[in-house]
Structure formats: structure tokens, C-alpha cells
Amino acid sequence: MILNKLIQHKWLEALENTDIDPGRFHRGEEYACSGNVEELDINNNEVLAYIEGNHGNYQTEIKFKKLNQDQINKIIEIIKSNPDISTEISNGNIPDRLFDLLEENGIYLIPKIFDGYYSDCDCADDAWPCKHIVAVYYDLSHEVCKKPLLLFELKGLPVKELFEKTQISQNIEFKLEKSFKQQTKEKLEAFLNKADSRTLKQIILDLTFKSKENYRKCLDIIEDNIDLDDNEKSECSSEKFITAWDEVKWEIKRIEEYGYYEDFDEAESLEIEDKVNKVKEELEKGKASKVARKEFIDDALSNIDNDFDSVILDAIYAACYEKDELLYFAGEIENSQTSTALSIYKELSEKDKYLELLLKHLESCSDYYDLVNFYEENNEPQKAVEIAYQGLQKTDGWKGNLLDYLAKKALDSNNREEYLRLKFDKYINRLSFHSYKSFKSICNEEEWKQYEPEILSRIDKLYSTDKMLIYIHREEFDKAINILVQSQANYYNLSMQSAEFLIAEKLKEKYPAEVIQFYMNSIGNFDSAKDRKTYANQAHIAAKIQDIYENVLKTPEKWNELAKDIKDKNKNRKAFQQEFGKVILGWRNL
Secondary structure: OOOOOOHHHHHHHHHHHHOOHHHHHHHHHHHHOOOOOEEEEEEEEEEEEEEEEEEEEEEEEEEEOOHHHHHHHHHHHHHOOHHHHHHHOOOOOOOOOHHHHHHHOOOOOOOOOOOOEEEOOOOOOOOOOOOOHHHHHHHHHHHHHOOOOOHHHOOOHHHHHHHHHHOOOOOOOOOOOOOHHHHHHHHHHHHHOOOHHHHHHHHHHHHOOHHHHHHHHHHHHHHHHHHOOOHHHHHHHHHHHHHHHHHHHHHHHHHHOOOOOOOOOOHHHHHHHHHHHHHHHHHOOOOHHHHHHHHHHHHOOOOOOOOHHHHHHHHHHHOOOOHHHHHHHHHHOOOOOOOHHHHHHOOOOHHHHHHHHHHHOOOOOHHHHEEEEEEOOOOOHHHHHHHHHHHHHHHOOOOOOHHHHHHHHHHHOOOOOHHHHHHHHHHHOOOOOHHHHHHHHHHOOHHHHHHHHHOOHHHHOOOOHHHEEEEOOOOHHHHHHHHHHHOOOOOOHHHOOOOOHHHHHHHHOOOOOHHHHHHHHHHHOOOOOOOOOHHHHHHHHHHHHHHHHHHHHHOOHHHHHHHHHHHHOOOOOOOHHHHHHHHHOOOOOO
């Protein structure tokens, strides 16, 4: 077996250069070293793996970027023209010199960084990459170390095709070996086939009680493969969710008392949420006994008021199969989780309990709006209107729902003056370009003249983009361009659809010099090295400047002068030149 340590070194170096949360990085490494990558299926440039997680098995997929035809042709040319390299290839190895020759031609069998590669996992962790994806990358490092030619497969160049095109003989059989786990599984199956029933029962009992997780797995197998009566099914389901809850609640208590192992570990938090959701999923099957559910509800209620309230409450709700359980649940959380209790009372049509609790906790605008809806649904519209006006007077914060409700009532009663006053309060108290246009659209000419001075007096307090958009809408272009010249876009996180760039595009014909100044403010300096993404963003801004000089001002010579200066300042920055060459017309000929 060939063990190419250079390949493994390059691979792990690329993984370390990738932007990965340190916690996920180390857990992924542990998963790979512990043999949690159960299956690794490599099909051309696609890798499909199955990972044994702490709370289930997950499917992970990675797609590597394929070589283009020019790159493949170059690889074939280099191998054919170097007999020593051909000999190494025929024996299943990739010599160091081939890596050097390929990299001189911009071809990387192993990238310097894995960012930008497609990868996906069906675990609950939304961050990229999760520990399961990291584990697959680690496992692949061992595979490519043992079978270097696998690198060509991962880049979309099948080994069979490589040998055919290089016209060299193949001295080894290239195929992926079974994983260690697959090999040991087959051996174990062979041993178990020789065991009698008594021995098998003893093995099952010994292994089952090694951990609660093993116990639950055993119960899953029993449920799926044995014909149980209803009582046995209930007992089985109850055992599964109670043991799962017992396990996770101590992790929650540990975090509550001592904190996370690191400052805040999102991956650990998601794992705990996933465990609580497993409890909920078992309860949602509807098989757990009433006694077990009551025990869980009481215990779980004593464990709320922490970071995991939401998922714990969902699990408690799933445990409430009957109305009396839901009423008990709602009653216990009236003061700590009022909104959840209210939703339960509403769902159960417990109007008296709902109203009593709502009146007891009438604090925010949304509380008043809920009370308004209650009276509307119970055919007390006058009472609803009174409550809505009380909410406007007694609460702070956004009052849009109450204002919309009262405005509709005013419109229905033909009270135009009150309708406009209420809409003005809604739109203009949070003035923006959108709310400016929305309020103007409901006013006639005379009404707009009445409100316009008050609106204009508030414009100075707005964000610069809203101010510019309002001034452009009013055709007060001088005011808009003065603001634009003093502002700049963020080239680190650039979007050509951002408000500033759209405004600049609207104003470039009328104020080309000023818009160029805005772009120069936004592009930043060229005196220090930056990452490739920043260079790409700067290039897109520079393309806007080029467009104005060439197509608006009709002075391409001024653009050439500026562009040559920019190019000269960055002549030794290869990534900069590459990104500008992709975007700027005529860049390479400057």
C-alpha cells in the first residue's frame, strides 16, 4: 500500500486554512478518528458518506470542482513527457514533482482551501461546515493518502481514463477498500451466525445496558421487528422518551450552572435542541402512557426558564394528549410563558380563562391588539375600539396593528380626517422612503399639502439612503447628490443592488463627476494587500467608474490614466490582477 504523506499534509493544511469554527473542527476530527464515518461512497467528483452521530445517522455529500478540458490536457501532456512521473503513476503514486509542475500551471489537485466547495449534511446544524462534513474531509485525507490516484477521481478525471490517455501500463488494481467499520461488521456477523439464542440474548443484554442510548436503540429494534400489544407499545415508547429526557436535562442543568465548555458553543446548543426534539418526536407518536407523560410534564416544567425554553415547551405540548393535560400545562406557565398559555386557552376555546389572563398581563401593544381581536370575535366592536385607543395611549413601541385597525374603523364610518391622522401616525412615526410613498399614495392633493411640511421637517433624522430616495422622488437632485458624495458603500460586503449603487446609477448622467467621487470613496485604497473577494468587489466598483468615463463623459483617456496608475500600484499582486482582468474591459492591454 502506498502511503503518500505529502498528500495527507497538503490535504490537512487545506482543511486547516478553511474558515471552520474551532469547536466543530476538533469534533469533526474526533468523529473521523473514532470511526464514525460508516460508509464512504466516491463516484467521480461526488462523495456521499453516512455518519454515525450522537443522536442518529446523518447523510453528508461533498462535490469537488472538476478539472476543465484544458487542465486535463495539460496533466496528460506533463505525465507523457516525464517518464519518471509515468512510472510513479503506473504504480499508483503521485510524485512530489508532479504537484510542482501542475501548480506552476495553475492546476491544484488539492486546493489551498476548501471554501466554496459544495457540501451538505442533513443534521440540524445550519452552520457550515458541520462536524460531520469535517469528519468526511478527514476521512478522505486517509483515503487519498493510501490511494493517491483518488485525487484524479475527485477532480472528475477517472483513473481508467487517465491511464488510457497517458498510454502507460497500470501495474496496480485501483479500487476503494471497504472501510474498517464495514470489514469489522462483516466479521461480527460471521461470528454471530454461529451463536445460539442464549448467547445472543446475553450479548444483547450486556450491550444494551452499557448506555441509555444503547437501550433506546434496542427498544427501536424491538418496536420495528416484534409484534407488541398496545400496553407493551406504550411501555416501550414511554421508556424511550423518559430515558432520552433524563439524559438531556442534566446537560441543560450543567450549562445553566457552569456554562458551555467554550464561551458559547452553537454546535453544542444545537445538539441539545436536537436531543429535546427527539423526545418530542417520540411523544408525537401518541403511544406514551399517561403516567409517564405526567411525570415528564412536571419534570420538564421545572426545567424551563433557560436557553432551551422554546424546544422544551414544544416537547411538553407534545406530551399533552388530552384536554385536561393542556389545561394543566397552560395553568402552570401563565406567569412565565404567558403567550404560550394564551394560545392554548384560545385553541381550547376557554374564553373566560383567555380573557382573565390577557387582562392580567395587558402590557404591550400586541397584548392590546389581542384583546381587540377577542372583543371583535365576540361581537363587541365598540369595546374593541375603546381598547384600541387605550392601547395607543398606554403603551410604547410599534403600534402599527392598532393604528391599522382604528384607521379601517374610521374609514368604514366615513371619518376621513381621523383615518388620515391614524395613517400619518403609523407611517410617519417610522419615516422611511417606503412609508413616505405609502402615505402620499392615500392622500389627495389638498391633504398632502396639509401634511407635507411636517413630513419634510423629519427628513434630516433619516438614514442617508432614505433621504436620497425621497429627494430623488421629489426631483430635488442637488440634495441627493450632496449626500451621495459624502457617503460610501462597504466594499468588504458589496452588493451591486444596494441602495447606494442604485442611486448612483440614477444620478450618473446628471452628476458624473460626483458619482465618480462616490465610487472612489467606496473602492478604498490600494496600498495594502487584501483577500480575493475584496479585490473582486473593488474591480466591480472600478468597472462603474470606467463606464462613466467612457460612456457618459466620453473621456476614455482619463480612465486609462487612472487604470494604469491602479494597475501599477498592484503589479505584484497576482490575485488583484486576476480579479480586475475578469471584470475590467481591456485591463490586460493597459
